[in-house]
Amino acid sequence: xPIITRGFRGHRSGDDERLxxxxxxTHDFPVLSTGPTxxxxxxxxxxxxxxxxxxxxxxxxxxxxxxxxxxxTVDLHCVTRWSKLDTAWRGVSLDVLLEDVExxxxxxxxxxxxxxxxxxxLEDLLDGQAWVAFEYDGDALTSEHGGxxxxxxxxxxxxxxxxxxxGIDLLLEDDPGFWEQLGxxxxxxxxxxxxxxxx
Amino acid sequence: MVRSAWRPAALVDxxxxxxxxxxxxxxxxxxxxxxxxxxxxxxLTAEDGYQASRSYSIAAPTDxxxxxxxxxxxxxxxVSPFLADDLAVDDEVELRGPLGGWFVWRPEQREPVxxxxxxxxxxxxxxxxxxxxxxxxxxxRLIYSVRSPADRIYAAELRRRSAEDGGLDVAWVHTRxxxxxxxxxxxxxxPDDLAAHGWPPDFEPTVYVCGPTGFVESVAAMLxxxxxxxxxxxxxxxxxx
Amino acid sequence: xxxxxxxxMLAGPLSDVFAVEVTTATACCGGCGRNSTVAELAVYGxxxxxxxxCPGCDDVLLRxxxxxxxxxxxxxxxxxxxxxxxxx
Numbered sequence: 001x002p003i004i005t006r007g008f009r010g011h012r013s014g015d016d017e018r019l020x021x022x023x024x025x026t027h028d029f030p031v032l033s034t035g036p037t038x039x040x041x042x043x044x045x046x047x048x049x050x051x052x053x054x055x056x057x058x059x060x061x062x063x064x065x066x067x068x069x070x071x072x073t074v075d076l077h078c079v080t081r082w083s084k085l086d087t088a089w090r091g092v093s094l095d096v097l098l099e100d101v102e103x104x105x106x107x108x109x110x111x112x113x114x115x116x117x118x119x120x121x122l123e124d125l126l127d128g129q130a131w132v133a134f135e136y137d138g139d140a141l142t143s144e145h146g147g148x149x150x151x152x153x154x155x156x157x158x159x160x161x162x163x164x165x166x167g168i169d170l171l172l173e174d175d176p177g178f179w180e181q182l183g184x185x186x187x188x189x190x191x192x193x194x195x196x197x198x199x
Numbered sequence: 200m201v202r203s204a205w206r207p208a209a210l211v212d213x214x215x216x217x218x219x220x221x222x223x224x225x226x227x228x229x230x231x232x233x234x235x236x237x238x239x240x241x242x243l244t245a246e247d248g249y250q251a252s253r254s255y256s257i258a259a260p261t262d263x264x265x266x267x268x269x270x271x272x273x274x275x276x277x278v279s280p281f282l283a284d285d286l287a288v289d290d291e292v293e294l295r296g297p298l299g300g301w302f303v304w305r306p307e308q309r310e311p312v313x314x315x316x317x318x319x320x321x322x323x324x325x326x327x328x329x330x331x332x333x334x335x336x337x338x339x340r341l342i343y344s345v346r347s348p349a350d351r352i353y354a355a356e357l358r359r360r361s362a363e364d365g366g367l368d369v370a371w372v373h374t375r376x377x378x379x380x381x382x383x384x385x386x387x388x389x390p391d392d393l394a395a396h397g398w399p400p401d402f403e404p405t406v407y408v409c410g411p412t413g414f415v416e417s418v419a420a421m422l423x424x425x426x427x428x429x430x431x432x433x434x435x436x437x438x439x440x
Numbered sequence: 441x442x443x444x445x446x447x448x449m450l451a452g453p454l455s456d457v458f459a460v461e462v463t464t465a466t467a468c469c470g471g472c473g474r475n476s477t478v479a480e481l482a483v484y485g486x487x488x489x490x491x492x493x494c495p496g497c498d499d500v501l502l503r504x505x506x507x508x509x510x511x512x513x514x515x516x517x518x519x520x521x522x523x524x525x526x527x528x
Binding site (some may be wrong): 204238240241251252254295298300301302412418433434435436437438 | 441446448449451452456461464465477479
C-alpha cells in the first residue's frame with residue numbers, strides 16, 4: 001500500500017458537469033509532445049486518404065482551403081487529466097473529405113509528420129465528429145499545437161486528435177497507433193474513462 | 200510482480216533558500232547513501248489514490264538516513280507548490296532512489312571540474328561542491344547563471360565556500376538584473392563568460408552542466424565550439440524553456 | 441520545441457524494469473547506428489508516456505508507459521542496448 005501524503009490532493013477534479021471523471025479544468029493549453037516539433041510550411045503540406053484497396057485521395061493546402069470549412073466550439077480532454085472547455089476551431093469536416101471515398105473499411109489509422117500514429121473506428125471520423133483543423137481561437141494553428149493542420153476528434157481523448165496530420169489509412173482490421181501499442185485504450189472515450197487497455 | 204522501490208520518507212526540516220526555492224530535509228529508512236549528482240523520485244499519493252511523482256536532485260552529501268532536496272516552486276505546478284508550501288514536518292512522502300549513475304562526480308576524480316548551473320540547476324552541482332570539501336583537492340570552478348541576485352540559491356554558503364574551500368572559484372552570471380557594482384551587464388551566459396571563468400579545453404576538465412533545457416543546450420554547444428571534448432561534457436536538463 | 445528532458449530522468453521509471461542502473465548503458469540506434477549513453481538521449485514526456493530519441497537522428501529508441509497494472513516498454517528502435525554487468 002502506498003503511503004498517503006497528508007493534505008495532497010493533486011490538481012483538484014472540478015465539479016463541473018462538463019468534466020469527465022478524473023479530469024481537472026485548465027485554462028492554459030498544455031503542449032504534449034513525443035518528438036521534435038515538425039515545421040511544415042502550408043505549401044508543402046498535403047493530406048492523403050488511402051483506402052483498403054490502395055486508392056489514394058490527396059489534397060494540397062490549396063485544395064483544403066477551397067473546401068467548405070466549419071467553425072466549431074468543443075471541449076478537449078487529455079488522458080493526462082487536464083480538460084479545456086469551449087475551445088474554438090476552424091476546419092474541414094471529415095464528412096467532406098471522405099464524401100467521395102469508396103470504402104468498406106471499419107478502421108482508420110491516422111499518420112502525422114514526425115511518425116506519430118493513432119487508430120480509431122472509421123465511424124468516429126464521420127457524422128460531424130471530426131475535422132482537419134487549421135485555425136485555433138481565430139488564428140492560424142501554431143506548430144506547437146499541430147499546425148498547419150491537425151485532426152480534431154474531441155469526443156475521444158486528445159491523443160486521438162493527431163497533430164501535424166498528413167494522412168489516414170482506411171483499414172479492414174484495427175492497427176494500433178503510437179500510444180495504443182503501449183497500453184493505451186484502443187477507443188479512448190473520456191466519459192467512460194477509457195485510459196488504458198481493458199478500462 | 201514488480202519490486203516496489205518506493206520507501207517512505209518523513210519531512211524533518213525545511214529551509215527557505217529564495218522566495219521560490221525551499222530545501223526539504225527528508226528522513227528515509229535504510230537509505231543506502233548516494234553520490235553527488237544523483238537524484239530521487241518523490242511520489243505523493245492523495246487519499247483517493249491519485250498519485251503524482253517528480254524527480255529532484257539531491258543537494259547534500261550522504262548523512263545517514265537524511266536526504267536534502269531543494270525544490271523550485273513552479274507556478275501552476277501540481278507537486279512543487281505542495282512540497283514547497285504545504286508539506287509539514289512529520290508528513291510522509293515516498294522516495295525512489297538514489298537514481299542515476301552518469302551525471303555524478305566521484306571524489307576519486309582528480310581532473311579539474313567546471314560546473315555550469317542555470318537557475319535551480321545548481322542543486323546537483325552544490326552536492327558536488329559540498330562533497331568535495333574535505334574529500335578532494337580537485338580544482339572546481341562554478342559558473343552560476345541566475346535572473347537576478349534574489350534568485351541565487353545557496354548564495355551565502357557559496358560566498359563562504361569560495362573564500363574558505365581552497366580551489367573553489369565561483370562566478371555569477373545575471374541574465375536580467377545584475378548587482379549595482381557588477382561590471383558585467385545583465386545578459387545570457389556567453390562564450391566570453393565560459394572563457395573568463397571556466398577552464399581551457401587543454402586542461403581536460405570534466406564539465407557538468409545543469410539547468411533548463413534551452414540553457415543546457417546552449418552551454419553545451421558553446422563548450423563544443425571552444426574545443427571541449429563531448430565525452431567530458433555531462434549534462435542534465437530539467438525541462439522548461 | 442526540443443526535448444523536454446534527457447535520459448537522466450529515465451533512471452527512476454526504468455529502475456522498475458532493469459536490475460542494473462540503466463542510464464549509464466549504451467544504446468545503439470537502429471536507424472543511424474550512433475552509440476549514445478542512455479543519459480544523453482532526448483526524452484519527451486512524461487505524459488502519456490516517456491519517449492527517448494537518438495540525439496543524432498531523432499529516431500525513437502525507447503518508449504515506456506505505466507498503465508493501471510503494467511509497465512509497457514518498447515526498445516524496438518535500438519540495434520542493441522549494452523548494460524554494465526555486475527562484477528565486470
